[in-house]
Amino acid sequence: MTRVFLASHNAKKLAELSRILAPHLPSVQVLGLADVPAYDEPVEDQPSFEGNALLKARAGFAHTGLPTLADDSGLCVDALNGMPGILSARWSGPPxxxxxxxxxxxxxxxxxxxERRGAHFTCVIAFVHAGGELTVEGTMPGRVIREVRGSGGFGYDVLFEASDRPGVTTAELSVEDKDAISHRGHALREIAPQVAALLG
Structure with a gap:
C-alpha cells in the first residue's frame, strides 16, 4: 500500500484525489489531515496559488514524512480583475x-x-517528497450566473457555468462529469502519473 498525504480536511477533495490516482497507483491510500497527528497548518500568506500550494505541501511533508500533495485553488472573475483569486475561500471574511x-x-x-461575467477556476497542485518538489496548474473557463443552482460540489460551484457544459452549473454536474472538466481534475490527471512514477 502506497500512502500519500493530502494536506486537506475536505472529504470531497480526498475522494476526488483517490479516484483520479487509483488508475495510476492501484494500491494508493490517500490520507487527509484527520488521519495524521495534528500540526499547526501554515498561514496561506503567499501572493500566488503556487506559493500557497507549496507552503501547505512542504508543511505536510515536514510534519508527516509522507509524500504530500496540497492544492490551492480559487475563482478568478474577469470583471473583478481576477478576484477573489487566492482569497476565494475567505472572500466574505471570517468565519x-x-x-x-x-x-x-x-x-x-x-x-x-x-456578456462580461466571464471567469475561470484555477488550481495549482504541489507535490513534495524526499526527492524534491513539483507543481502543476489546471484551469476551467466559464462564467458566473445570476442565481444559486445545484447541490453538488462546494464553494462557488453553485454560481459557475463551465464553458464545456453551458446551461448547468458545476454544482449540477455528476461527479464524473465535473472531474472530466474541472480545474482540479485537469491538474490531478497531469500530476497523477508523475506521482506514480516517483513513488512506483
Missing amino acids: KSDEHNNELLLAQLADVPD
Whole structure:
C-alpha cells in the first residue's frame, strides 16, 4: 500500500484525489489531515496559488514524512480583475462560509451584464517528497450566473457555468462529469502519473 498525504480536511477533495490516482497507483491510500497527528497548518500568506500550494505541501511533508500533495485553488472573475483569486475561500471574511462568499460575489456582480461575467477556476497542485518538489496548474473557463443552482460540489460551484457544459452549473454536474472538466481534475490527471512514477 502506497500512502500519500493530502494536506486537506475536505472529504470531497480526498475522494476526488483517490479516484483520479487509483488508475495510476492501484494500491494508493490517500490520507487527509484527520488521519495524521495534528500540526499547526501554515498561514496561506503567499501572493500566488503556487506559493500557497507549496507552503501547505512542504508543511505536510515536514510534519508527516509522507509524500504530500496540497492544492490551492480559487475563482478568478474577469470583471473583478481576477478576484477573489487566492482569497476565494475567505472572500466574505471570517468565519469561512460558502454561502456568504456566494452572496457577496452576486452582490458585487449585480450590475455586470451577462456578456462580461466571464471567469475561470484555477488550481495549482504541489507535490513534495524526499526527492524534491513539483507543481502543476489546471484551469476551467466559464462564467458566473445570476442565481444559486445545484447541490453538488462546494464553494462557488453553485454560481459557475463551465464553458464545456453551458446551461448547468458545476454544482449540477455528476461527479464524473465535473472531474472530466474541472480545474482540479485537469491538474490531478497531469500530476497523477508523475506521482506514480516517483513513488512506483
